Amino acid sequence: MKLNWKAVLSALTLTLSGAAVAETSNADDPQWNVMLVGSELRICSSMNSDYCSETSWINANEMRTTRLFQLTDVRRRAALRSSLWPRERESVREEVDEMLREMVDYFARGVVPEHRLVDRLRSRAYLDLLSRLSEAEYNRILDNLEMPRLEGLDEVVNLGMNRDYSADFVTQFVALAESLHGISGDRSPRILVVTAGERDTFRSVDAHVQAFEQAGASAHWLPLDVAVTQAQEANRCQDIDRLRRTLSGSYDRERVDPVRHAEQLAYCRVEDGWKTLLNDADAVFFTGGSADRLRSALVPNNRPSALLTEMRARFNAGTLAIGGAGEGAMALVNANMITHGHSREAIREGAIARRPPPLDCDLDDTCPRGMNAQSFTYEPLGGLGFLGFGILDTDVAHQGRQGRMLRLAATTGTPFSMGIDRDTAVLMNARTGAFEITGREGVFMIEGAQGTDTMLAGSFHYLRTGTLGQIGGGRLMDAVLAPQSFVRPDSPTTRFLGDSGLYDNLDLVCRNEQQLRLLQDTFVLMMQVNDESELELSRGRCQIINGVMGIAAQ
Known part of the structure; x- marks a missing residue:
């Protein structure tokens, strides 16, 4: 198939470019109430020494260092x-x-x-x-x-030794909760940690709770997961460990971590056990794992639980801050929640409104009919219902997920999509649409996506850390591009499906060619800027407002 890229890109330039300027309300005090982190938090601890810049402080005789x-x-x-x-x-x-x-x-x-x-x-x-x-x-x-956890040896967090920006994000979320509630020195902000999206909901509890406490908060775990939810509904709390096997694929947690299991059992047996925990909370933070699994824990049978309903009510009233990392952030949307899949399958086979297939299902013959291990799936009814601006994706640059963002936006007619990079976060005011990008990398935004079975196109913006802006009405309304230092890609590539090739070649779009063409297998990517585009010409990864892109399978 020969693509008339000139016609496609010219049409998009005429119909999709031109971000109108709007004043960001309350710029001096934006009142952030949302934090979206583009990857799971990698918290330095005695159990996760790879996330630490230095490890001499770890003492294996006094700390839990491994399973x-x-x-x-x-x-x-x-x-x-x-x-x-x-x-x-x-x-x-x-x-x-x-x-x-x-x-x-x-x-x-x-x-x-x-x-x-x-x-x-x-x-x-x-x-x-x-x-x-x-x-x-x-x-x-x-x-x-796995052996049971040894008594007397606990995981120890050292936030000051973190290698990446995860410690900054933890500290920023605590500050966000303080600011939203006007908390001063009389008490610490109270943060509720939700691990229900993870396969093993016990494994990262200690790391997250300690991290928020080291940043100055009072943190508590919400002992909820999909097994607890189903056990409560069926009055089968005694069967939680058995339900974990079929619902989340985790085994023997009662034997391995009897203390956390006992917490879940006690929580399960009290119908409104969440009320005290939530009423005391100033903020709720959802860890990573699976957006679909997290949704199942809080929206059983497509009906929001009483807990989620109260969370939404407090969030909308301005009395609860919300944060999420990785797929915990992806689950916060009102509609069209991404649940699984590769850009390659999204472009070639389309978006499938079904539950995601089991991981590696092609290896053990568990793929549902008409799907494979990389099928691109989404939940049209959305996730937890906190954010209404459009589609949200994470770990975009490293995983080459722009293709699946384009496909879902075009399929569902969603006017705006936001993709956050690894080691990057977005602070937002959900009411005004004001935002700030923080961390190491940037955010990729798509507007007005269009597509056929073999071709996708839309306008895009790429904004990096420090940039302030506002979204509303299905578009980027305003952005103030922050100056950037030179970025040298770690391992430059032209591969843009499942890899960072698109970002590694942005400099060509901004400086010399003004048009980029990349080939990978039978797929082609085109990007260009024009007179309507605004550029910030930092070398390596420039920033772009009102660029145009297209991806096709030839």
């Missing part, structure tokens, strides 16, 4: 019991059994730290088998081999 695993007969039988493995995966189960028996000899039946076990799993001897395991199967094995 521990056992290869005893009991634990291996638990991981390999036939009730957990479909009949058609019996040959794989037998190979895993043989692998674990060999590991018994290798580790001499001792207690194995997570890094040693994972390194062995990824060794040449087992790499082929590992490549044939789905993520669900891999997690099932580790969950059942």
Whole structure:
């Protein structure tokens, strides 16, 4: 198919460009009440030393530093019991059994730290088998081999040693809650942490609660997940651990972390157990994981729970701040919530209004009919219903997600989409639409997306950290571009599907060519600026208002 790019881009230039200037209300005091973080928080702790700039403070004798695993007969039988493995995966189960028996000899039946076990799993001897395991199967094995948490050894957070901007985002969210409520030195802001989007809802509780407390807040965990929600509705609180297996793919959490399990059990048995926790909260922060899983916990059977209804009421009344990271941020939208998928599949096969397929479903034959492991899915009824400006995506630059943003906007007729980069956050006033970008990278915005089965196009804006602006009426109304320092891409690429090629080549659009053309496999990307565009010419990754882009499958 030969594409008439000149005609497409010229038409878009005439119909989509030209952001009207509007005054940002209350510019001196914007009253942020939302924080959207473009990736999950990577909090430096004794359990997550890779996120730390320096690790000499970690003491393995006094702190919890890793998950521990056992290869005893009991634990291996638990991981390999036939009730957990479909009949058609019996040959794989037998190979895993043989692998674990060999590991018994290798580790001499001792207690194995997570890094040693994972390194062995990824060794040449087992790499082929590992490549044939789905993520669900891999997690099932580790969950059942995991030892209970040791009493007296707790995870310790050190926010001051964070390598990236996650510590800044934690501190900014605490300040946001303080400012919204006018809190001074008489008390600390109270933050409720929600981990319901995560597969293992216990795993990151300590890190997030401690991080917010180190930043000056009083933080508490909301012991809710999709298993608790379903258990409450069916009056089956005693079955929470069993429900976790089928609903979130986590196993044996009652045995591994009996303290957190007891908290969930107590919460489940009190019908309105959330009221005290929410009434005391100044802000709620949703961690990452799965937007679909988080939605299922708070919108069971497509009906907002009493808890979510009260959260929305307080948010709309201006008495509750909301934050989210990664897919926890994606879940905050009113409509058309992205739940899964790759730009490649979005462009070629379109957007599917269905529940997302299981991860790696092509490996264990669990893909629903008409879908594959990378199918692009969305929830047309939206997520948690806090934000009404349009579509929201995260980790955009590193994952090349502009294609799936374009596809969903064109399919649903959504006038405005926002994609936030990794290690980047957006502070917002949800009422006025005022925003500020903070962190390391930037935000990609799409307006007026149009498309056919094989071609997508729209106008775009790319704004970087420090930029202030306002969105409203389905468009960027105003933006003040902040000056930027030179950015040298870590590993420049021209690949724009699932990679950072689009961003790595923005400088060509702004400076020399004024038009960019990239090819990847059978896909082509075109971008250009024109007389209506506004540019901030920092080298490496310039900023653009009113550019035009198109992506097509040839």
